[in-house]
Amino acid sequence: MKRERLIFVTNDDSYASKGFEAAITLARRFGEVVAVAPMTPQSGKSQAFTIYEPLYLKTLRKEEGLHVYGLSGTPVDCVKMAFDHLLLDRKIDLVLSGINHGSNSAVNVLYSGTMGAAIEGSFYGCPSVGLSLTDHDADADFEAAMLYGERIIRAVLERPLQTQLCLNVNVPVARPEEIRGVKVCRQARGFWRESFVSCRDPHDREYFWLTGAFSNHEPEADDTDERALEEKYVSVVPVQVDMTDYRNLAAVEQMLADDTQQ
Numbered sequence: 001m002k003r004e005r006l007i008f009v010t011n012d013d014s015y016a017s018k019g020f021e022a023a024i025t026l027a028r029r030f031g032e033v034v035a036v037a038p039m040t041p042q043s044g045k046s047q048a049f050t051i052y053e054p055l056y057l058k059t060l061r062k063e064e065g066l067h068v069y070g071l072s073g074t075p076v077d078c079v080k081m082a083f084d085h086l087l088l089d090r091k092i093d094l095v096l097s098g099i100n101h102g103s104n105s106a107v108n109v110l111y112s113g114t115m116g117a118a119i120e121g122s123f124y125g126c127p128s129v130g131l132s133l134t135d136h137d138a139d140a141d142f143e144a145a146m147l148y149g150e151r152i153i154r155a156v157l158e159r160p161l162q163t164q165l166c167l168n169v170n171v172p173v174a175r176p177e178e179i180r181g182v183k184v185c186r187q188a189r190g191f192w193r194e195s196f197v198s199c200r201d202p203h204d205r206e207y208f209w210l211t212g213a214f215s216n217h218e219p220e221a222d223d224t225d226e227r228a229l230e231e232k233y234v235s236v237v238p239v240q241v242d243m244t245d246y247r248n249l250a251a252v253e254q255m256l257a258d259d260t261q262q
Contacts (some may be wrong), residue, residue, distance in 0.1 A: 012113025
């Protein structure tokens with residue numbers, strides 16, 4: 001008898017988010033689901049994990065083919081808890097992280113807890129998909145994200161690659177019929193430029209709120225995730241964890257050789 005697939009689901013918006021429930025619904029179309037999500041929102045946690053505090057695991061829901069847990073940690077903690085404890089002796093077929101409320105395109109991939117979890121899943125040799133909708137609304141419409149997420153996940157499961165695979169998938173805010181298709185593209189070069197809003201508390205102590213705006217450094221490029229989303233395409237960026245700057249390897253080698261010879 002063919003083994004039922006096992007899908008692991010997590011996110012960074014907490015177990016209470018609408019996107020997490022949508023991801024569970026999506027994952028159940030492919031097999032058994034085990035889900036572990038943070039107890040509180042963990043956006044911006046990237047690859048952070050917990051070392052100096054205990055982790056508390058709580059069963060939230062248990063039924064045939066579905067176990068849902070809350071964890072008092074980060075998204076990466078959730079992945080580690082699944083692979084190294086809850087499902088230690090089982091083969092996980094796919095990690096689905098999301099559905100995130102908000103875009104994880106461009107440099108956001110480095111900050112995102114959603115993508116941090118997906119990348120962590122790939123460390124275990126498991127194909128992983130970070131799925132995000134470019135809508136921060138707590139009551140966002142996930143119909144298009146689920147539709148295109150299902151198509152992409154099916155392709156990953158049915159036509160697996162031989163190499164470690166992690167996909168950063170972003171879906172524009174639109175009705176399904178308004179989306180023009182899927183584009184496999186590269187990460188746009190751009191950065192957040194932050195500012196701090198100064199406030200005073202009732203004891204007249206200064207405190208700050210972080211705010212800022214994203215600056216796309218190549219708005220005219222037509223092969224980036226930012227452009228794809230602007231044009232109402234679902235952007236798919238294959239992500240690797242090797243952060244070596246190969247373009248500058250030879251230049252840095254020469255620079256240091258010249259300096260040490262002086």
